[in-house]
Amino acid sequence: MSLLVAGKAPATDVSSPLEEARAQLAAAVGVLGYGEGLHKLLGTPRRELTVGIPLRRDDGSTEVLTGYRVQHNFSRGPAKGGVRYAPNVDLDEVRALAMWMTWKCALLDLPYGGAKGGITLDPRNYSKAELERVTRRYTSEILPLIGPERDIPAPDIGTDEQTMAWMMDTYSVASGYTVPAVVTGKPVSVGGSLGRASATSRGVVTVALAALAHRGLKPERTTAAVQGFGKVGAGVARFLAEAGVAVVAVADQYGAVHNSAGLDIPGLEAHTAATGSVVGFAGAEALAEELLELDVDLLVPAAVEGVLNESNAHRIKAEVIVEGANGPTTAAADKVFAAAGKLVVPDILANAGGVVVSYFEWVQGSNAYWWSAAEVEDRLKARMLAAWDGVTATAAERGLSLREAATVTAVQRVAEAHQIRGLYP
């Protein structure tokens, strides 16, 4: 997954992800008419842990890294959310991402609250053995918080199936027996689910195609640009191309490539697997312009937060924007897009496929009974389309944007769970 994206707009006027997440909550609370106390309760993380992680480097030196785990809310069930390894991870970013997980799980009606974890490090600067030691020590430091009934980590930017296998093993060694359901996004050989690796991308494309249909756009006459060519973006490009969309440009952290006839995505994936980047792909030319500002029908930001902001929003030409990343659009950009009549499918709906199949993995692991890939994909599609239908109906009924409708739906579910349970003591 891209940590940075070539040509990313300067971050000078971008407010932080936490400010953005709080503004989205405040807007939903305004629509729902909740009082100050409930607003505060919904906006405040329930548990936060900051840990120092001593790492013995391969050269024998010692480094101390910082890691976090934030459980934003668990009124509807165990906390759930990924672990991010990136150089810019800090407590506020993890808080924002944890809050978005709460809304995402509630919107998709998963029996979970929201959490997020992270370590401030650039995984590209560490060997596999070092990453294993960091992961195991981080897991052991956050051990009191996590567990299949408490808080279930998963991959995010900079982490993968291998990271989850190490986390599961560390937790299991401490427990004295194997606990597959403590993390999701594991390798299939140790209790992962078929279809989990591609789930976020499949979910993004399921709602992207629904959004195009909503606007009367036919896939075979649609062009798309995808920012990010990692765990989410590569699959998005592939599934869009399979649906007949011409994916004319993709970017990763090293550069961007363009082909106005539509990129050969399997060829590009093979090139990326061999070289580590989309740059230099023979079937395309290097993209000189800003990918986000291309004249395409569909734009999928599938990398990092804040890339669509006040400084570039008025130059965005795509009619439909589907958020593969968490938090790619700032509130200022949302306003510009609304005024321009663009359709923005928000992250908590668009990229929820990952945590939906994480839920399926947890259910399968808890029952030790495994589903076929087709069963996983069918159930994923049904959940994504049900959420899409619910959000578009609420938006139409209440005169809200899709982001407002999605956040209102989710916040209301969490508030109801909280209120029916009551406040202890």
Ligand code: GLU
């Ligand atoms: N990191 C992913 C997300 O942001 C997946 C989380 C999960 O599966 O728990 O949605």
